[in-house]
Amino acid sequence: MIMKYKTVIVDDHPIVISGISGLLSDLDNIEIVEKFESGIALLDYIEDHKVDLILMDIFLPVINGVDLCKTIKQKHPKIVIIGMSSQSERSLVMQFIQNGGNGYILKNASFDEFKECIYKAIDGEIVFSEEVKTIISQPLSEDLERIPGLSRRERDIALLLSQGKSTQEIADDLFLSFLTVQTHRRNILQKYKMKNVAELIAFLLKNNMLN
Amino acid sequence: MIMKYKTVIVDDHPIVISGISGLLSDLDNIEIVEKFESGIALLDYIEDHKVDLILMDIFLPVINGVDLCKTIKQKHPKIVIIGMSSQSERSLVMQFIQNGGNGYILKNASFDEFKECIYKAIDGEIVFSEEVKTIISQPLSEDLERIPGLSRRERDIALLLSQGKSTQEIADDLFLSFLTVQTHRRNILQKYKMKNVAELIAFLLKNNMLN
DNA sequence: ACGGCAATACCTGATAAAGTGTATTTTTTT
DNA sequence: AAAAAAATACACTTTATCAGGTATTGCCGT
Known part of the structure; x- marks a missing residue:
C-alpha cells in the first residue's frame, strides 16, 4: 500500500481551491483530505485528524496566514505548511518562514513549480517558487542602493x-x-x-x- | 571538458579554510580557485576573476558577512553565496538571505549536508543545513510562546x-x-x-x- | 594642500514623552 | 451571570526630545 500525504487546502476563494485541487490530483502520493475557506475551521479539523501537508493562502479573513501557521506549528511541528499568495512582499515571506512555514509559492507559479516545491518541502526543505526567490533578494538594487x-x-x-x-x-x-x-x-x-x-x-x- | 564551478572560500580562521577545502576537494564539479581571510581581499579579487560560488564566514573582521554579501550581489547577482558560522541566530540568518544569500550552513554540519546544500544552491535553490532550519523555525516554543x-x-x-x-x-x-x-x-x-x-x-x- | 565629511561641542525655547495614580465602560471569556 | 481583560478617560509632575542656529577639530581622498 502506498503511503499518501494527507493534504489540506485553505483559501477563501473557492475558485482557487478548485484550481489547486485539480493540479494536485495528478500527484501520486498526495491525497487531498479536506478544503477550508477559513483558518478557524482548519484549526478545529487538525485536532481530530491526521494531516501531513497544508497549503494555505496568506490573506485569510479573521486569522491571517502567518498567525495561523504559527499556531499550528506550535502544536503540530511535523505538519509541513506551504504559504501561497497572489502578490507578495519580502517581509511577509520572511515572517511566514520565521513562524515555521516550510515554503512559499506565488499563485502564478507553474504546475511544475508547484509540484517541485511540494515534493521538496515534504522532503524537509524550505522552498520558494522562482518569483518569490527574486522578491526576497532583489530589493538590493532599488530599496537599499540609494x-x-x-x-x-x-x-x-x-x-x-x-x-x-x-x-x-x-x-x-x-x-x-x-x-x-x-x-x-x-x-x-x-x-x-x-x-x-x-x-x-x-x-x-x-x-x-x-x- | 567538464565545467567546474569556480569557488572561493572566505574565513578568518585558516584552520577552517583548510577543513572546507578538504571536504570540497572530493566534489567533482567544484574547483577551489582562491581562499581569503578577509572580505576586502575577496572584493578585489572578484573584480578581475570569474567566480561562481562563494562560501563565506559570517563573522569576519572589518566587514561582516551580511554586508559583504550585499555588496557582492549588487555587482554580481549571479554568484552563488553561502553563509557559514559556528553558532547562529535566527535574525542573522534571515538578514543574510534578505541581502541576497543563497543559503546558510552551520559549520558543524556533516560532509553530506555541506555537499547537498552546495549542489542545491548551485541549482538555484535557497538552502539551509538541518540545524539552521531548526533555529529559524523553533523560537516558537521559547521566544514567542511566553x-x-x-x-x-x-x-x-x-x-x-x-x-x-x-x-x-x-x-x-x-x-x-x-x-x-x-x-x-x-x-x-x-x-x-x-x-x-x-x-x-x-x-x-x-x-x-x-x- | 585643499575641500568635504565626520565627529566633536555649545545654547535655548517649545513640545512631547514618561512616571504615577485612579476610574468607568465595554467586550470577551469562563 | 460573574470574572477577567480591554478600551476608554482624566490630572499632575518630571524629564527627555526636537528644532533652530553655530563652531571647532581631525581625517580621508584627490
Whole structure:
C-alpha cells in the first residue's frame, strides 16, 4: 500500500481551491483530505485528524496566514505548511518562514513549480517558487542602493537608541558630551527625514541598517 | 571538458579554510580557485576573476558577512553565496538571505549536508543545513510562546508609533482622547518592560509583532 | 594642500514623552 | 451571570526630545 500525504487546502476563494485541487490530483502520493475557506475551521479539523501537508493562502479573513501557521506549528511541528499568495512582499515571506512555514509559492507559479516545491518541502526543505526567490533578494538594487548609510558613530548611537537608551546614557556609554550625542541624533533624523526616534528605528530595522 | 564551478572560500580562521577545502576537494564539479581571510581581499579579487560560488564566514573582521554579501550581489547577482558560522541566530540568518544569500550552513554540519546544500544552491535553490532550519523555525516554543501579545488597539497604536506619530496625532487618527492613547502607550511599555518607544519598536519588529 | 565629511561641542525655547495614580465602560471569556 | 481583560478617560509632575542656529577639530581622498 502506498503511503499518501494527507493534504489540506485553505483559501477563501473557492475558485482557487478548485484550481489547486485539480493540479494536485495528478500527484501520486498526495491525497487531498479536506478544503477550508477559513483558518478557524482548519484549526478545529487538525485536532481530530491526521494531516501531513497544508497549503494555505496568506490573506485569510479573521486569522491571517502567518498567525495561523504559527499556531499550528506550535502544536503540530511535523505538519509541513506551504504559504501561497497572489502578490507578495519580502517581509511577509520572511515572517511566514520565521513562524515555521516550510515554503512559499506565488499563485502564478507553474504546475511544475508547484509540484517541485511540494515534493521538496515534504522532503524537509524550505522552498520558494522562482518569483518569490527574486522578491526576497532583489530589493538590493532599488530599496537599499540609494539610501545613504549611517556613519560609524551614527550607527553606534542608533544601536544604543534601539536599546532604549536616553541621550545622557548614550553619552556616558560612549564617553561623549550629551550635546554631541544630541547633534548626532538630530543629524540622523534629518538625514532620513524622520520625525522621531521611533520612526527612525523602524526604518533602520526594516532596511537592515542596524546590527 | 567538464565545467567546474569556480569557488572561493572566505574565513578568518585558516584552520577552517583548510577543513572546507578538504571536504570540497572530493566534489567533482567544484574547483577551489582562491581562499581569503578577509572580505576586502575577496572584493578585489572578484573584480578581475570569474567566480561562481562563494562560501563565506559570517563573522569576519572589518566587514561582516551580511554586508559583504550585499555588496557582492549588487555587482554580481549571479554568484552563488553561502553563509557559514559556528553558532547562529535566527535574525542573522534571515538578514543574510534578505541581502541576497543563497543559503546558510552551520559549520558543524556533516560532509553530506555541506555537499547537498552546495549542489542545491548551485541549482538555484535557497538552502539551509538541518540545524539552521531548526533555529529559524523553533523560537516558537521559547521566544514567542511566553511573550504576551498586543491587543488590537495596542497594535493599532504601536503601528502608528512606528510611523513616527505623536500621541496627539494618534489620538486624532483613531478618534480617541489624547489621554486614552497615553494610557495605552504606557500599558504597552509596561507590559514588555521597555524604557521608551524606540526600544519598544525595536523589540516588536524583531519579534514580528507588528504588521 | 585643499575641500568635504565626520565627529566633536555649545545654547535655548517649545513640545512631547514618561512616571504615577485612579476610574468607568465595554467586550470577551469562563 | 460573574470574572477577567480591554478600551476608554482624566490630572499632575518630571524629564527627555526636537528644532533652530553655530563652531571647532581631525581625517580621508584627490
